[in-house]
Amino acid sequence: MDEVAEKLAAYRSDPARLRAYLGSLDSLKSSDLKKYYKVVTDFDFINAKINHSDFDVQSLIEDYDLINDLQLLNNLEQIKTLKLIQRALRLSAQILVKDKKQLAGQLWGRMQHFVIPEIKIMLQQTKQQQVSPWLRPLTSNLSSPGGSLLLTLTGHSGGVTAVALTLDGKQVISGSSDKTIKLWSLQTGECERTFKGHDGSVKAVALTLDGKRVISGSSDKTIKLWNLQTGECERTFKSHDGSVTAVAGECKPTSESHGDYVTAVALTLDGKRVISGSSDKTLKLWNLQTGENELTFKGHDGSVTAVALTPDGKQVISASDDNTLKLWNLETGKDELTFEGYGNCVTAVVLTSDGKQMISGWGKTLKLWNLERDFQNKIPFLQTLVLGFNWVIGTMFKCNSQTRENRRTFHGHSSRVNVVALTPDDKQVISGSPDKTLKLWNLETGKCEHTFEGHSGWINAVALTPDGKQVISASSDKTLKLWDLETEDNEYTFEGHSSSVNAVAFTPDGKYVISASSDKTLKLWNLETGKDECTFKGHSDLVNAVALTLNGKQAISASSDKTLKLWNLQTGKDERTFEGHSSWVNAVALTPDGKYVISASDDNTLKLWNLQTGEDERTFEGHRNWVTTVALMADSKQVISASDNNTLKLWNLETGEDERAFHVHSNSVTALALTPDSKQVISASWDTLKLWNLETGKDECTFEGHRNWVTALTLTPDGKRVISASHDNTLKLWNLETRKEIATFTGEAPFPCCAVAPDGVTIVAGDSSGRVHFFRLENVE
DSSP states (O other): OOHHHHHHHHHTTOHHHHHHHHTOHHHHHHHOHHHHHHHHTOHHHHHHHHHSTTOOHHHHHHHGGGGGSTTTOOOHHHHHHHHHHHHHHHHHHHHHHHOGGGHHHHHHHHHTTOOOHHHHHHHHHHHHHOOSOEEEESSOOSOOTTSSEEEEEEOOSSOEEEEEEOTTSSEEEEEETTSEEEEEETTTOOEEEEEEOOSSOEEEEEEOTTSSEEEEEETTSEEEEEETTTOOEEEEEEEEEEEEEEEEEOOOOEEEEEEEEEEEEEEOTTSSEEEEEETTSEEEEEETTTOOEEEEEEOOSSOEEEEEEOTTSSEEEEEETTSOEEEEETTTOOEEEEEOOOSSOEEEEEEOTTSSEEEEEETTEEEEEEOOOOTTTTOOEEEEEEESOSSOOOOSSOOOHHHHHTOEEEOOOSSOOOEEEEOTTSSEEEEEOTTSEEEEEETTTOOEEEEEEOOSSOEEEEEEOTTSSEEEEEETTSEEEEEESSOOSOOOOOOBOSSOEEEEEEOTTSSEEEEEETTSEEEEEETTTTEEEEEEEOOSSOEEEEEEOTTSSEEEEEETTSEEEEEETTTOOEEEEEEOOSSOEEEEEEOTTSSEEEEEETTSEEEEEETTTOOEEEEEEOOSSOEEEEEEOTTSSEEEEEETTSEEEEEETTTOOEEEEEEOOSSOOOEEEEOTTSSEEEEEOSSEEEEEETTTOOEEEEEEOOSSOEEEEEEOTTSSEEEEEETTSEEEEEETTTTEEEEEEEOSSOOOEEEEOTTSSEEEEEOTTSBEEEEEEESOO
């Protein structure tokens, strides 16, 4: 037992001394730096403080702020170690606030790749101190504290569509498709207030110049003015014929409205008016004090996707899916200039602080424009930044020879650019895309300086902190993420698929795992090394399911391309393709003799295939909706299937007859797992699992704890425990005898699948970001 553990043990019976010890670091660092360093790298101290009733995660994180005292530590390696531990705790803060038992799993998932001795020792301490069952990551499977990600904010129940920072940069406001607006603390990651009132998705948010109110635009065709202090809606503006997608300026409520979605909002420089853009093809100028619609700007032939004010506040630029940008006079409402020549929707626009240049997002590209124009000749084009293409799109504008020399092509995003934002010094631009990444570009050189990866959904909005050192991204994966633009060198790179992992399966010897993905491939993983040894290509659409033959030499995959394929795991070749379903194939199961495979499909049927001949020997018809999953009974004489119409069916494999139906859930049944004796089945649906007696058809138990769809189930070989994977980003371990949840691991993306190895303790799960996670189940009998 080390010194820290001894003191904690000695003080446990004296609450006052224990509290004083846990809260004494500020005085300790001024008297004994060596001891301070030892304490804050000790897991016993970290665990004790985080679990003490007088302290919390944030107070522990603040203990490491003492390293900002330049006189504190002269050893740069020690400073680096403390920063890594602090950032790991900050990345996990939202999870630990809800479940302190996950401390060990979070530290292992973020830090085990570091070779720093103190971190290695700390992780070994975590392993030794755990007495309850837990899922120990076998590889680093979460964002590393050495990377650019600083914080993840979770709480919205829908995609995050808009974001704005408060003036001091300490809070962030987000809008979501869940119809709410949230105010977050960037220090703690906690949601401080939720604003409810819109009847549709919130598409845009902007802060008033005094920082006291926020303006939101929605697909309910309204703009709302909210008080940040009270959370009250002070006024509603109705006047567009479409949803409001962008806003700019200040405005006070009126009875008129857009006729369609409000897509963008922006405030005028005097803070008295707000400009909104809408999918009704117009912009509107509102007076925030009177609530009146002062001007309507008409001229676009498509939805307005973004708006930006010129620095002098006299003009506004709008982007549209009619493939143009327009420059408008705010006093007259006239269209002074149109930027044409795009071959696709213009999705974003931002101006440099001097108003001389403009960056717009189009398709997979960014374009940089010169606004120091000759109105007589209409020559605004400076140069083009093309992301993802190896050619430059021409424009309908005349370009002088100097401009032509400045043209440049950039390779980057693999999907359209949704949003752009400039750093305060106008030297860099950040772009976000449905390809799930943000990119940082140098405007002078045109180079991509960094790619930020970690979201599992589209990037819909970005905002920079006032100091320009951090950026916040909003995503369809329901999260916001805070990134450090001054990235460090030791960012951990995850190997994996480029899209969601939908299914995983172990080879019979438990040494390999095969994964199936929405990127249309399968991968073979070595469990000992955690490396991807082979990629199988051949499907033309998502791969939804996979199963291994008994000899472990072949795999059968099911795909949205309506086929199944038989793969040779040694050669990587596609040996046979099974065609017959008329829609997506969602699940597969092999008969124990390895001669047949059963498939479940969106065409509402199951099919029995002969693996030797490839023939469809029997079709099972009876479900009234798509079949989501399937499992074979131990005697191989019956098969049980689940459907989107909330039912299970028990089929006779020889006759194809439907022998029994179970109406089991109030939502679609998404996963099944049979007990080894086939007397019970566990089914998963929205946020629950149910245990059914197959002989009586009775619901014996309901397991509750997940907060979103449960997408996969797997039983340990002894039939005593079940592991569930969910879209709430968690894996949960349940005891079937006590019928209680005994362990949870929270990841950074939804888990569509999971599987357990023959040893009963090695677990693999795939997430929607493309990562494959490996775990060992510790402290179970």
